[in-house]
Every structure is written in structure tokens, then in C-alpha cells.
Amino acid sequence: MNVKSTYGNDEKRLFDQTIEGLVERARLTLKKQLTGFPHYADTKTGEWTTTEDGFWTGGFWPGVLWLSGHYSGDSSLWQAAEEWVERLEPRVDSDSVFRGFLFYFGCSVGADLAGSRKAKTLALAAASSLYATFRPNIGLMPLGTAAEEAHTVGENETNIDSLSASLVLAWAAEKTGDDKFRDVAIRHALTNADFCVREDGSVCQSASFDNQTGKLIKTYTHKGYGPNSTWGRAQAWAMMSYAYLSELYPENREIRDYAEKVCGWWTQNVPDDGVAYWDFDAPQEADTPKDTSATSIACYALLTLATVLDDRETAQDYQRKARNTVKTLCRDYVVAAPGSTGTIPPAMLTRGCFDPMRGVAIEHELIWGDYFLLHCLGILTGRLSTNKPDE
Numbered sequence: 001m002n003v004k005s006t007y008g009n010d011e012k013r014l015f016d017q018t019i020e021g022l023v024e025r026a027r028l029t030l031k032k033q034l035t036g037f038p039h040y041a042d043t044k045t046g047e048w049t050t051t052e053d054g055f056w057t058g059g060f061w062p063g064v065l066w067l068s069g070h071y072s073g074d075s076s077l078w079q080a081a082e083e084w085v086e087r088l089e090p091r092v093d094s095d096s097v098f099r100g101f102l103f104y105f106g107c108s109v110g111a112d113l114a115g116s117r118k119a120k121t122l123a124l125a126a127a128s129s130l131y132a133t134f135r136p137n138i139g140l141m142p143l144g145t146a147a148e149e150a151h152t153v154g155e156n157e158t159n160i161d162s163l164s165a166s167l168v169l170a171w172a173a174e175k176t177g178d179d180k181f182r183d184v185a186i187r188h189a190l191t192n193a194d195f196c197v198r199e200d201g202s203v204c205q206s207a208s209f210d211n212q213t214g215k216l217i218k219t220y221t222h223k224g225y226g227p228n229s230t231w232g233r234a235q236a237w238a239m240m241s242y243a244y245l246s247e248l249y250p251e252n253r254e255i256r257d258y259a260e261k262v263c264g265w266w267t268q269n270v271p272d273d274g275v276a277y278w279d280f281d282a283p284q285e286a287d288t289p290k291d292t293s294a295t296s297i298a299c300y301a302l303l304t305l306a307t308v309l310d311d312r313e314t315a316q317d318y319q320r321k322a323r324n325t326v327k328t329l330c331r332d333y334v335v336a337a338p339g340s341t342g343t344i345p346p347a348m349l350t351r352g353c354f355d356p357m358r359g360v361a362i363e364h365e366l367i368w369g370d371y372f373l374l375h376c377l378g379i380l381t382g383r384l385s386t387n388k389p390d391e
Contacts, residue, residue: 011327012381018330019377021347022370023068023077025337028346030065030080037061037084040361043350046338049361054088056098056148056161059106060371062088062119066110067374071383078114085110085119092125095144097133099126100164105371108171120175127172127181130165134184138214139191141165141184159206159222160196160234163189163241170248186255189245193258195219197238201265202280205234223357229281230269232294232353236276238262239301250308259305266298267321274325275333278353278362289362291353292333293369299325299376326376334373349373 029038029048036050037058051058062081069077088106091099103126110119133141140158166185173182195207195216205224208217224231242259249255270276276298277284278291302322309315329349337346352366378384 014327014330015377015381018334018347019071019374019381019383020344021334021336022064022349022374022377023072023074024344025346025348025370026064026068026077028337028339030077037087038367040352040354040367041348041365043335043348043363043365044338046348054091054102054106056096056101057367058084058088058091059102059104060368061106063105063109063371064367064374066113066116067371067378070113071374071378078110078116081110081114082116082118085116085122089122092122093129094146095133096147097130097141097143097162097165098147100130100162100166100168102126104164104168104171105368108168111175123168124172124175127168130169131181131184134188135214137212138209140188156211156217157206157208158192158195160192160203160238160241161205163192163237166241167244170245174248182249186245186249186252189241190254190258193238193242196234197258197262201261202230202269203235203238203262203265204228205231223355225279225282229279231279232276232291233278233297235262235266235280236294236297236301239266240297240304243301243305246308247304256308259301260309263298263301263305263318267302267318270295270298273328273332274321275328278356289353289356290351292329292349293352293354293366293372295325295329296349296369296372296376298322299329300372300379303376303379322376323380326373326380329373330377 034048034050036052037054038048038061039051039057041048062084065077065081085107088102091102103123107119107123110116111123130141135142166189169181169185196204204219205221207219210217220227221229221231239262242255242262246256246259269280275290275295278289282288299322302318306315306318333350334347335350337348348365349369351363352369354361354366356362
């Protein structure tokens with residue numbers, strides 16, 4: 001069912017205007033006729049840095065187009081999404097576990113929202129391809145030789161970002177009725193939780209394991225402030241994935257326990273305004289980068305987990321926290337995009353932090369940040385269906 005609208009007129013106007021602005025931003029981006037997938041953009045110029053094959057982020061661009069078409073009723077946006085989805089087809093069998101990002105957000109979302117046959121076909125093909133890489137002796141799908149992290153961490157490693165593979169497998173299980181996809185999705189998620197979710201609910205990004213026995217050797221964070229720090233996006237990816245699986249499999253207590261654990265840690269440790277710094281252990285100073293993309297992912301997770309929590313008070317608290325944070329993002333971090341024309345100015349989400357350790361896109365618009373903010377706004381305005389508890 002659609003969530004009951006319980007927010008005031010000013011908040012409704014803010015949410016509606018932000019949706020309209022982000023949809024216009026998608027239209028403006030399409031007019032640029034980019035040759036590659038939008039990856040991150042300079043918020044002063046609005047110009048996108050692109051990736052030729054989609055990297056791990058390419059699926060979020062058609063995802064933005066699917067959502068934009070759904071919200072606006074503009075079928076040309078869905079047509080554009082179809083065209084970009086076709087460009088993902090060569091990645092179906094790429095040896096990277098992160099193709100879960102490409103084919104869940106780029107294709108599964110389009111199959112569900114727009115009934116795209118092409119998107120469904122590709123998502124199911126990617127699920128089958130990922131399933132074939134599962135290693136029963138380890139209990140997970142490996143990073144793969146072409147994984148964007150492989151050059152950094154090695155072949156006997158996993159990281160929490162790889163949970164995107166569980167999303168597309170779980171989705172495939174729902175569409176096909178084939179439990180093999182569900183079983184691998186859950187086992188992959190639980191193995192990564194055993195490796196990467198700390199006792200207090202914080203998340204480390206990566207883990208090394210014995211290639212034969214699967215025994216954990218060490219855990220570490222390679223993109224964060226330090227090897228033992230809690231990188232904001234690692235925490236958010238864990239939240240998103242375990243919340244998604246909890247919504248699909250509410251009877252799986254182990255999955256839901258992890259979802260509650262990682263989401264609870266976020267709400268207890270995020271700054272008062274709800275917008276996370278790029279790493280929870282980085283010094284919280286005036287020039288420390290925030291990460292609106294991790295924050296948007298986390299809001300999606302809180303809204304999703306709220307649909308299945310037994311504790312109604314906690315569910316409503318998560319919903320309230322997510323809504324207030326989304327309000328902060330819309331009010332303080334969304335700005336008019338350069339090159340705005342027409343009566344509705346295109347909008348962009350600023351202060352996304354991609355890779356500060358390499359100095360890449362530290363305060364930029366990030367395509368996945370746009371996607372998750374749009375998705376959250378769809379839930380909060382009732383444009384997307386949810387079983388979230390009413391307040």
C-alpha cells in the first residue's frame with residue numbers, strides 16, 4: 001500500500017519541488033548526449049565525469065531515469081532508460097561481483113516500475129551469472145578479477161559492497177520462484193556479515209579469508225580514514241542490503257538481526273543533523289567532508305527496515321529520523337544545477353564524497369546519491385509503494 005501522507009504543507013512542497021528538480025536534472029543530463037555513464041559531477045559547472053562501461057555505478061543512471069519517468073509520467077525518460085540498459089548488456093558476465101549494483105538498480109528497478117522486458121531479461125541473466133560464481137566452501141561470491149576493488153585488495157578478499165549481488169539474486173528468486181537464488185543471496189549476505197559486521201553494529205569494509213577453508217584471517221577498511229575505521233558508505237551499504245533482504249524475508253531472524261544492528265548503530269552515531277561525515281572516525285572539523293550519498297542510502301535503509309520491525313515504536317522512530325534527514329538534504333544540500341532553463345530549475349545533490357583517500361570527487365554530485373534521494377522521496381510522498389507502518 002502507499003504510505004499515508006503525514007507531513008505538513010511546507011515539507012510536502014519541499015519534497016515535491018526536489019523531485020521535480022531532480023527529474024529536470026535527469027532531462028538536462030540527457031540533453032548533453034553523454035557518451036559514457038554519469039558518475040560524478042562538479043557542482044559548480046554541472047559537468048559530469050563519465051565511465052565508458054558503467055564501472056560499478058552505471059546502473060544508477062538508468063535507475064534515476066526509471067524513477068524520474070515513474071514520478072513524472074514522461075515515457076521518454078523510460079525510453080532513455082531502456083537505451084542505457086542495453087549498454088549494460090556486455091557487463092552481464094563481467095567477472096565482478098559489483099555487477100549486482102549495475103543490474104539491480106539499472107534493471108530490476110526498471111522491470112518492476114516500467115515493466116521493461118529488456119531490463120528483466122538482463123537482471124535475470126546477471127543473477128544466473130553471479131550465482132555461477134558462488135563458492136560453497138567459502139560461502140560467498142568472490143570479488144572477481146575485474147572487480148573495481150580487486151587491484152586494491154586481492155583475490156582472497158571480500159567487502160561489504162559485494163552485498164549488491166545478494167539484491168539481484170533475491171530479486172531473481174522472487175521473479176522465478178527458484179529458491180537457489182534466494183539461498184545463495186542469504187548465505188552470501190550472512191558470510192559477509194560474519195566477516196564485516198562488528199559486535200557493536202559498526203561495519204568494516206573488507207575481510208581476508210583462507211581460500212580453501214573460508215576461515216577469516218583479518219578485517220580492515222581500505223577506503224576509510226583508517227584500517228579500523230567505519231567508512232560511512234560501508235555502513236550504509238550494509239544497512240541497505242540487510243534491510244532489503246529483511247523486507248523480502250521477514251521470517252529470517254538472522255538477517256533481520258543484522259539489519260537492526262547496523263541500522264541502530266547508524267542512528268546512534270550519526271551527527272545531530274543526520275548527515276554523515278565520509279568516515280565516522282574522521283576528525284569532525286569544519287573542513288571534514290560530509291557524504292550525502294551515504295546518508296541517502298542510509299535513509300533508504302531506515303525506511304525499508306521500518307516496514308518489517310516488530311517494535312512499532314522503533315519502526316516509527318526510524319521513519320521519522322529518515323524523513324527528517326531527507327528534509328535536511330533537500331533544504332541544505334540540494335541546489336539549482338548550472339545551465340538551468342525553463343520554469344523548473346534542475347537540481348543537484350551536493351557534497352557527495354566518493355574517494356577522499358585518492359582525492360577524487362570529494363564534494364560532488366554522485367549519481368548513486370541522486371538515485372537514493374529520489375527513491376526516499378518517492379516513499380515519503382507516496383509515489384512508491386511500501387508497507388511501512390503509519391505514524
